[in-house]
Amino acid sequence: MKIKLTSIYVDDQDKALRFYTEVxxxxxxxxxxxxxxxxLTVASPEEPDGTELQLALNDNPAAxxxxxxxxxxxxxxxxxxxxxxxxxxxxxxxxxxxxxxxxTTAPWGSMAVLNDSCGNLIQITQLSWQG
Numbered sequence: 732m733k734i735k736l737t738s739i740y741v742d743d744q745d746k747a748l749r750f751y752t753e754v755x756x757x758x759x760x761x762x763x764x765x766x767x768x769x770x771l772t773v774a775s776p777e778e779p780d781g782t783e784l785q786l787a788l789n790d791n792p793a794a795x796x797x798x799x800x801x802x803x804x805x806x807x808x809x810x811x812x813x814x815x816x817x818x819x820x821x822x823x824x825x826x827x828x829x830x831x832x833x834x835t836t837a838p839w840g841s842m843a844v845l846n847d848s849c850g851n852l853i854q855i856t857q858l859s860w861q862g
Contacts, residue, residue, distance in 0.1 A: 734782050736772070739808050740789035740798040741849035744771050747786040750847050754826045755811075757784070784809070789850065798850050805831075807844060807854035816841045816857040823855075 741747035748771060751757045757773035760783050764770070772783040789795045801808055813819045816834045820843045824830060831852060832844035840859040847853050 736783045736785060737809075738785040738787045739851060740794045741786050741847070741851070742789055742795075742798075743849055744769055744786055744788055747771075747847070747849040748773070750828075750849060751784070751786065754823055754828045755853075756822075786849075802850060802852060805844075805852060808847075808851035810854045810856055813855050813857050816843050816855055819843075819855055820845075 748759065751773045752759055756776060758776050758779060760774045761770055761772040771786045773786065774781060774783050789798050820830060820834045823845060829846045830843055831846050834841055834843045840857045842854055842856045844852050844854050
């Protein structure tokens with residue numbers, strides 16, 4: 732089995748698409764609507780046929796409650812891996828992204844946390860080992 736799709740709730744799909752493509756650098760994979768429903772996904776340019784991230788509208792009360800609770804607890808909604816947290820943090824902030832936790836070193840590697848401007852915290856992580 733493979734993981735091909737995972738979802739993150741967002742409060743505005745257009746704003747999310749701008750953030751995930753223009754600030755983080757992902758590429759749009761799918762974007763189509765049927766009535767009021769919009770299916771929107773992005774993927775890493777490093778693995779364009781890899782796992783997709785659905786930017787799902789939080790128009791369901793349970794989704795909105797979950798998203799807000801995770802944010803209030805400072806719990807990242809997603810974790811993305813990188814080879815250079817410092818460089819990515821600088822690139823993200825130069826493109827208008829807001830870091831809530833600057834690059835921090837730990838025994839296992841380093842990480843930073845950012846606000847996606849759509850109701851979520853996102854962690855970027857660099858591991859100090861291969862595996």
